[in-house]
Amino acid sequence: MRIGRLGLGALALSLATAAWPAWSQTKIDFFFPVPVEGKLAREMTRLVKLYNESQKEVEVVASYTGSYDDTKLKAQAAAKAGKPPSVVLMSANFNVDLKLSGDIISLEPMLKADETTREDFLKDFWPALHANATVDGELYGVPFHNSTPLLYYNVEHFKEAGLDPAKPPRTWAEMVDAAKKLTKGDRSGFMMPAGYDYLGWLMEALSMSNGGRYFNEDYGGEVYYDQPSMLGAARFVEDLIFKHKVMPQGVTEAGGVSTAFFAGKASMVLLSTGSLSFIRESMKTPYDVAFVPKNVRNAVPIGGASLVMFAGQSEDSKKAGWKFIKWLSSTDTLGGWSRFTGYFAPRKSAYDKPEMKEFIAKNPDAKVALDQLPYAKPWFATYQTVAVRKALEDEIQALMNGKKKADQAVKDAQKKADELMRPYAETTSLKLP
Known part of the structure; x- marks a missing residue:
């Protein structure tokens, strides 16, 4: 009788244990940045809460991690400490670098x-989004929100x-002509952000619209900072400040540019589609809003962020993270996020x-980024992406402060970038005996 009771007890415990996974939750960490103005952090927190309440298998713990650059550093630090986040909303152009460093996994x-x-x-x-989502022919990121630069302008000033x-x-010539007419007293005809990350993105836009390539899209160790297309873009910025005097000297962050636009102190500004809702x-x-003016051709870089998964997590965490990614990147979720933020939705559907049709009918400015997509190209992505990007940004900032001329700035930027990429270049170059 005692043996029978033990057997029944063991059977009951076994059945209870077997039933447990059906209602237990897998808890995962989700890191997300907020790189532009607006109430994005609060809206993302709401979305995560909505997801958690919609099902019982996964509990997502969301953490706001600052800028794109900060998010990369914090996610890598967490992974190094043995606590990798399951899912990270990561700058879409970091995938090459993160794949090379082994931080993210193939999807x-x-x-x-x-x-x-x-x-x-x-x-x-x-x-236009496929290139930044894939690395070496494999999917590493799922597009979540995307942008292009846009030209915003004050109708009354015009x-x-x-x-x-x-x-x-x-065109650039038409923009200079308009900016001269718009500049008046303490009002600038044109302004653009010159802080880290934003400046590199806009210089890519100007270089490409000047007919060139900013980097080698198929190889992580090559940039074209000292080519005529970038030199022309740097000279254009230099002339806007010091020759035409339609843009203030010095480095102005994105918040300062948008504030100047609101206050009527800037008539035209280059800002992200992601700022559209805030504006x-x-x-x-x-x-x-309008296309980014061209010199040689219409061309803009894709911006924004993709959902990636970090290495070092359990299989259960991977499955839970992938389920969350599919929900976040669904047609309905992306459409709602687009309408709230100003980013265009990555899914055509x-x-x-x-x-969405009703929204665009009421807000035709939201359609301009879509109209630019046929001219959109991949976002800058290399080995040591952030440092290589900053190599150019430091030099352009020096130019904007009047400390360097365009010709020297692009040469110095190329030299610094080559030094940073040398370790990767050496591992991929053919070394003959």
Whole structure:
């Protein structure tokens, strides 16, 4: 009888243990940045809460981690400490560097488990986003929010200066001409952010719109800072400040640029699509948006962030993280995030939804970034991405402060970048005996 009772007790315990996984939760960490103005952190926290309440298998613990650069450093530090975040909303151009360092994992096994392919998974995402989502032919990031630079301009200032607000400047020459007419007293005709990350992105836009390539899209150890296209872009910025005097001297962060725009102290500004919602809410006078002016061709870099998964986590954590990624990157979630933030939705299907059609009908400024997409190219991505980007940004900032001329700035930027990328270049170069 005693043996029978023990047997029944063991059986009951066994059944209880077997039933436990059906209602237990896998807890995962999610790191996310907020790189532009607005109430994005609070909205992301709301989304995570909504997800947690929608199911019982996964509990997501969200942590706001600052800028794109800060998020990369914090995620790597957590991984090094043995506590890798499961999912990180990471700057889309960090994937090459993070893959080379072994920090993030390929998402191909998750696609295979879902019985799908990379091509099928990505077909609903805008083609311009595919390059930054893949590394060496494998999926490493799922696009979540994306942007391009836009030219924002004050409609009343245009009318006052005798300019047609329905015909914003399309070329560098037209922009200089308009900026001269718009500059008045303490009002600048043009401004652009010059802080870290933003400045590199905008210089990529200017270099590409000047007909060049900013970096080798197929190789992580090559940039083109000292080429004529970048030299022309640097001279253009230099002339806006010191020759045409339509842009203030010195380094102005993104917040200062948007504040100047709101206050009527800047008539035209280059800012991210991701600032659109903030500007729409904050601008008290009429404004409009347009393509980034070109010199040789229309061209803009993709910006924004992708969802990646860090190495070193358990299989349960991977499965939970992938489930969360698929929810965050669903058509409905991306559409809602786009309408809230100003970023364009990475999925084409988001724009087939009635609520998105209604939103764009009411806010036609949200369509300009989509119209620019046929001219969009990959975002700068190399070995040691941040340091290599800063090599250029430091030199352009020196130029904007009047400490260097454009010709010397791009030469020094190239030299610094080459030194930073040398370890990677040496591992990939053919060493003959």
